Amino acid sequence: MRAYARLVARADGRGGTVLAELRGETPLLLRQTPGRGRAVTVYVVGGAAGPLAGDDLRLEIDVGPGAAVRLHTVAASVALPGRPGVVSRMVVRAVVRDGGALHWLPEQLVAAAGCAHLAESRVEVAAGARLTWRDEVICGRYGEAPGSAVVHTRVDYDGRPLLRQSLAVGPGAPGWAGPAVLGGAPATGSLLVVDPSLPHESATVEGTVARLPLAGGPATLWTATAADAHTLRAHLEGEPLLTEV
Amino acid sequence: MRPDTVAPEADRNPAPHDETVPHTHPEPGVDPHPPLAQAGRALRVGIGGPVGSGKTALVAALCRAFAGELRLGVVTNDIYTTEDADFLKRAGVLDPARIRAVETGCCPHTAIRDDIGANLDAVDELAEAVGPLDLVLIESGGDNLTATFSRGLVDRQIFVVDVAGGDKVPRKGGPGVTSADLLVINKTDLAPMVGADLAVMDRDARARRGDLPTVFLSIVGDPAAGRVADWIRHELAHHAALHPVAARGGPA
Amino acid sequence: MTTSSLLLLVADGRFPAGAHAHSGGLEAAVAAGRVTDLATLEAFLAGRLATAGLVGAAFAAAAHRAVTSGSAVRGSTLALLDAELDARTAAPALRTVSRRQGRALLRAGRAIWPEASFDDLPATPGGAHQPLVLGLLCAAAGLSRAETATVAVHGTVTGAASAAVRLLGLDPYRVQALLVGLAGRCDGIAAAAARAADDPPERPAAAAAPLADIHAEAHATWEVRLFAS
Numbered sequence: 005m006r007a008y009a010r011l012v013a014r015a016d017g018r019g020g021t022v023l024a025e026l027r028g029e030t031p032l033l034l035r036q037t038p039g040r041g042r043a044v045t046v047y048v049v050g051g052a053a054g055p056l057a058g059d060d061l062r063l064e065i066d067v068g069p070g071a072a073v074r075l076h077t078v079a080a081s082v083a084l085p086g087r088p089g090v091v092s093r094m095v096v097r098a099v100v101r102d103g104g105a106l107h108w109l110p111e112q113l114v115a116a117a118g119c120a121h122l123a124e125s126r127v128e129v130a131a132g133a134r135l136t137w138r139d140e141v142i143c144g145r146y147g148e149a150p151g152s153a154v155v156h157t158r159v160d161y162d163g164r165p166l167l168r169q170s171l172a173v174g175p176g177a178p179g180w181a182g183p184a185v186l187g188g189a190p191a192t193g194s195l196l197v198v199d200p201s202l203p204h205e206s207a208t209v210e211g212t213v214a215r216l217p218l219a220g221g222p223a224t225l226w227t228a229t230a231a232d233a234h235t236l237r238a239h240l241e242g243e244p245l246l247t248e249v
Numbered sequence: 250m251r252p253d254t255v256a257p258e259a260d261r262n263p264a265p266h267d268e269t270v271p272h273t274h275p276e277p278g279v280d281p282h283p284p285l286a287q288a289g290r291a292l293r294v295g296i297g298g299p300v301g302s303g304k305t306a307l308v309a310a311l312c313r314a315f316a317g318e319l320r321l322g323v324v325t326n327d328i329y330t331t332e333d334a335d336f337l338k339r340a341g342v343l344d345p346a347r348i349r350a351v352e353t354g355c356c357p358h359t360a361i362r363d364d365i366g367a368n369l370d371a372v373d374e375l376a377e378a379v380g381p382l383d384l385v386l387i388e389s390g391g392d393n394l395t396a397t398f399s400r401g402l403v404d405r406q407i408f409v410v411d412v413a414g415g416d417k418v419p420r421k422g423g424p425g426v427t428s429a430d431l432l433v434i435n436k437t438d439l440a441p442m443v444g445a446d447l448a449v450m451d452r453d454a455r456a457r458r459g460d461l462p463t464v465f466l467s468i469v470g471d472p473a474a475g476r477v478a479d480w481i482r483h484e485l486a487h488h489a490a491l492h493p494v495a496a497r498g499g500p501a
Numbered sequence: 502m503t504t505s506s507l508l509l510l511v512a513d514g515r516f517p518a519g520a521h522a523h524s525g526g527l528e529a530a531v532a533a534g535r536v537t538d539l540a541t542l543e544a545f546l547a548g549r550l551a552t553a554g555l556v557g558a559a560f561a562a563a564a565h566r567a568v569t570s571g572s573a574v575r576g577s578t579l580a581l582l583d584a585e586l587d588a589r590t591a592a593p594a595l596r597t598v599s600r601r602q603g604r605a606l607l608r609a610g611r612a613i614w615p616e617a618s619f620d621d622l623p624a625t626p627g628g629a630h631q632p633l634v635l636g637l638l639c640a641a642a643g644l645s646r647a648e649t650a651t652v653a654v655h656g657t658v659t660g661a662a663s664a665a666v667r668l669l670g671l672d673p674y675r676v677q678a679l680l681v682g683l684a685g686r687c688d689g690i691a692a693a694a695a696r697a698a699d700d701p702p703e704r705p706a707a708a709a710a711p712l713a714d715i716h717a718e719a720h721a722t723w724e725v726r727l728f729a730s
Contacts, residue, residue: 158703165588168707172551178686179548183535184526185710192711194591207593209718216714219587219596227591227711328725352729354522355667364517366605367729 006060007032015070032061043072057086065098072105080111085118096125105134109242112140119151131162136242140193143173152176161221189229191236198223213239288489291382295398298409300391303435310474312342319383322375323348326390357390365402394423411436412445419453427457438467507642512652519605524664524728529716542665552710557632558653558694559705564636565649566698580623581702586630589707592714594721598730600627603634610638617641650691
């Protein structure tokens with residue numbers, strides 16, 4: 005199944021945000037919900053199970069100058085196997101323009117047994133704009149070994165490389181469960197916060213959670229491994245980090 | 250053999266009586282030493298020797314000796330703890346900013362002999378952090394009798410053994426004992442307790458080292474390691490002649 | 502001297518670039534109780550090869566390409582590669598280590614190949630990242646891009662394996678046998694890295710390893726470390 009969705013947000017000139025465009029198709033449907041503050045809140049509503057191998061889903065997000073968007077998903081996406089030798093793909097392209105803010109706080113990606121999934125995000129953040137970006141991967145449903153999943157995240161800030169990371173789990177990724185990568189943890193993820201107004205903080209580590217100031221801009225990456233999705237979420241809860249939106 | 254290095258005759262005397270000769274300055278606050286010529290880059294002196302022979306205590310003693318006299322830095326290749334830093338700080342002998350620790354990956358001899366980059370970087374970083382230095386002491390991790398410093402890293406090296414290690418150590422030889430620019434036989438105050446014969450050690454050291462100097466030392470009796478400090482002052486003057494200030498800017 | 506002798510010299514763990522003092526994250530993994538024996542060491546090396554090994558080799562190969570392709574903009578290409586590598590190295594401790602290792606390697610490179618131009622490297626505070634310096638050094642030694650990637654991958658696994666022998670007292674013959682068993686995979690990673698050098702700089706591998714970042718930041722806080730990384 006192929007699906008394309010697009011969200012364009014613009015400042016309304018009165019301190020708020022309007023959606024200039026909001027369209028999607030099954031299984032990638034977008035729904036605006038009543039928000040708070042100056043941001044609009046949009047949910048990605050899964051119109052079918054999946055993604056299944058062979059699915060090709062694309063989402064484009066354009067946050068204009070001064071606009072603010074919070075984007076969630078209603079449920080975890082469970083990547084499932086389909087036709088052999090075929091991957092499922094979810095591609096997100098986002099642009100956050102000057103003074104804009106995008107908070108991408110989806111539910112987890114679950115790499116079910118036998119899946120072959122690629123999640124690819126590319127985000128361009130203008131100087132002075134803000135971004136919250138969460139990626140969480142659960143390696144298999146309860147008690148099962150995961151299929152192959154790759155979560156590739158590429159973020160530029162002010163035209164310069166800020167973050168490039170590609171986390172691969174499952175049979176296609178040698179050593180992924182070993183002591184150099186996840187150490188047997190079934191849940192892992194990261195939360196990127198780009199915010200020029202936040203003070204610079206040094207790196208910290210506590211257990212298997214680290215706060216990592218990045219080199220390429222006013223940004224911090226929280227990275228974590230955990231025994232389950234719930235614990236992981238507690239480490240990567242983006243809400244308390246959001247400044248007024 | 251270096252004919253320009255003069256071993257004071259006193260160094261040749263086994264040391265039991267040394268502690269009776271107080272090494273104090275004639276008057277507090279007055280430096281009895283003539284000002285040293287300035288060199289274009291710091292003299293780098295390696296201090297090596299087996300575990301427990303007293304390298305760190307010697308470094309502390311030298312810091313004491315040169316306080317207010319020389320711009321000093323220390324690079325340590327030993328396991329260096331906050332406790333060690335606090336020791337030097339409490340003793341008031343050296344600002345922690347003038348100390349750099351180098352990790353050696355469990356290969357202390359490699360870091361000072363075969364692959365010296367991390368130590369050279371540490372020397373450079375010290376100068377960047379605190380400004381030009383006259384003397385950098387590079388303390389090796391405790392190793393065995395075969396560990397010596399590369400000439401690419403240090404200008405002079407001191408090898409420290411102690412009487413408690415047995416009075417046969419100088420006889421055993423090894424590159425540290427035979428070729429170090431100065432051999433320090435440390436903890437002479439313990440000699441009666443461990444049954445070490447200082448005369449035997451002196452005789453063996455002479456046999457192994459030819460004209461190279463040996464110093465007997467007890468830091469208990471000589472907390473500023475006076476004769477080792479004097480030897481370094483002598484080497485500094487020699488170094489300054491070889492590396493005049495005009496040569497500054499050359500490779501560190 | 503033939504190329505293969507130069508390859509062996511540059512790849513040798515005794516090449517004086519400070520490799521003995523780096524465990525590639527192994528010291529922290531051992532302290533965390535995650536690497537305890539040959540089996541866990543093998544899993545560690547496999548994961549490291551697929552992540553830091555691939556990324557480091559891809560950037561060494563890309564730096565080699567930048568200075569051997571006759572490009573007029575090698576300086577700006579290397580600066581971009583340096584920034585791209587920063588973006589692939591989320592942990593500040595790992596960025597610092599990579600730049601320190603780059604400095605150590607550069608010291609060796611300048612001393613051994615004084616006629617080679619290392620001045621195209623970006624003047625980043627702390628020095629250029631190690632894979633970039635390695636790419637230039639291998640180019641100075643006349644090695645090919647594929648050989649450059651091989652040297653990089655080799656260093657990734659042998660450094661950690663040697664540290665494991667020292668830290669865990671593992672039987673060196675069995676550790677060597679483990680490395681022999683991984684040789685084919687090392688070659689595969691090196692080949693992939695050499696190919697990636699033709700991609701635009703934002704494209705090559707960005708293989709992440711959460712525990713590598715977490716371990717590195719924990720290691721940096723230790724009061725006493727035997728290894729610099």
